[in-house]
Amino acid sequence: MSFDNILGNNDIKELLNNSIKSNNILHSYMFVGTDGIGKSLFAKEFSKMILCHADNKPCNTCSSCIKFDSDNHPDFMIINSEDTKSIKIGQIRFLQEQIAEKPIVSSRKVYIINNSDLMTVEAQNCLLKTLEEPPEYATIILILSNENKLLNTIKSRCTKISFKNISKEDLIKYANQNNISTTNTLLDICNGSINKLISLKDDSEIYSTLDNILSDFSRKDIADIWNESEILYKSKDNISNLLDYFNIYFFNKLKMNQDSKYINSIKIVEQTKRRLSSNANYDMCIDSLLLKIWEEFNEGNNRS
Numbered sequence: 001m002s003f004d005n006i007l008g009n010n011d012i013k014e015l016l017n018n019s020i021k022s023n024n025i026l027h028s029y030m031f032v033g034t035d036g037i038g039k040s041l042f043a044k045e046f047s048k049m050i051l052c053h054a055d056n057k058p059c060n061t062c063s064s065c066i067k068f069d070s071d072n073h074p075d076f077m078i079i080n081s082e083d084t085k086s087i088k089i090g091q092i093r094f095l096q097e098q099i100a101e102k103p104i105v106s107s108r109k110v111y112i113i114n115n116s117d118l119m120t121v122e123a124q125n126c127l128l129k130t131l132e133e134p135p136e137y138a139t140i141i142l143i144l145s146n147e148n149k150l151l152n153t154i155k156s157r158c159t160k161i162s163f164k165n166i167s168k169e170d171l172i173k174y175a176n177q178n179n180i181s182t183t184n185t186l187l188d189i190c191n192g193s194i195n196k197l198i199s200l201k202d203d204s205e206i207y208s209t210l211d212n213i214l215s216d217f218s219r220k221d222i223a224d225i226w227n228e229s230e231i232l233y234k235s236k237d238n239i240s241n242l243l244d245y246f247n248i249y250f251f252n253k254l255k256m257n258q259d260s261k262y263i264n265s266i267k268i269v270e271q272t273k274r275r276l277s278s279n280a281n282y283d284m285c286i287d288s289l290l291l292k293i294w295e296e297f298n299e300g301n302n303r304s
């Protein structure tokens with residue numbers, strides 16, 4: 001059984017394993033789902049299995065597997081966006097030139113197009129020709145999150161495999177195995193994305209500081225809150241993630257207790273996001289964010 005090192009989507013593991021065992025490999029697939037949940041890992045592992053020479057795939061020892069693992073397999077190619085904005089017709093034409101040549105190491109050739117929802121319409125129309133009449137040895141795997149950006153003519157020629165977000169339990173399991181410290185709020189921010197969890201790993205100290213700030217709103221003076229919030233003032237590049245953290249925290253509180261201060265705090269965070277995106281003074285936005293939330297949490301106390 002392969003895909004052992006990939007988290008979640010066990011039904012897809014079974015499906016792909018079975019298609020390898022029965023040698024029922026199709027010419028074109030569409031791997032669809034949220035970014036960062038492992039679609040590319042699945043596609044690479046599947047490709048390695050398709051290309052492997054042994055009965056028990058992937059064997060990790062045949063010449064195909066060795067070339068694959070050293071990123072040096074002549075029958076395998078990954079197309080990525082060159083400018084992170086689009087995949088252009090030139091890249092698809094290159095794929096077509098390559099795919100027309102017979103495989104060298106393996107009996108098949110596999111092409112992965114990452115973020116294929118970034119293909120321009122011209123690129124898609126160009127790819128369509130290959131999808132309509134693929135060489136018998138070729139498999140193309142399109143990886144994408146937004147199906148609406150693909151032409152229907154492309155979609156109708158691919159077998160769609162839908163990936164589910166990783167469950168919270170699986171994320172916790174992964175975090176424990178890899179010594180990543182998490183909080184409930186942090187797991188909610190990840191929204192089933194293992195990549196997001198990994199990218200947040202190095203920031204775990206920041207998030208525990210945020211936890212302290214959030215729990216101090218009702219206990220401390222605003223001057224102390226401002227003092228301990230230095231991290232917010234220093235995190236201009238990452239502020240959008242930190243504000244999301246605030247909101248998920250308030251939202252979780254709201255689920256347990258329908259107190260208007262949580263709704264109002266969410267509104268204050270959203271307002272801050274809008275002000276920041278219209279280039280308002282950064283420090284002043286953070287000052288005001290903290291003060292307004294503090295007022296929400298202390299209004300009742302002040303009145304009494």
Ligand SMILES: [Zn+2]
Pocket residue numbers: 052053054057058059060061062063064065066
């Ligand atoms: Zn092998």
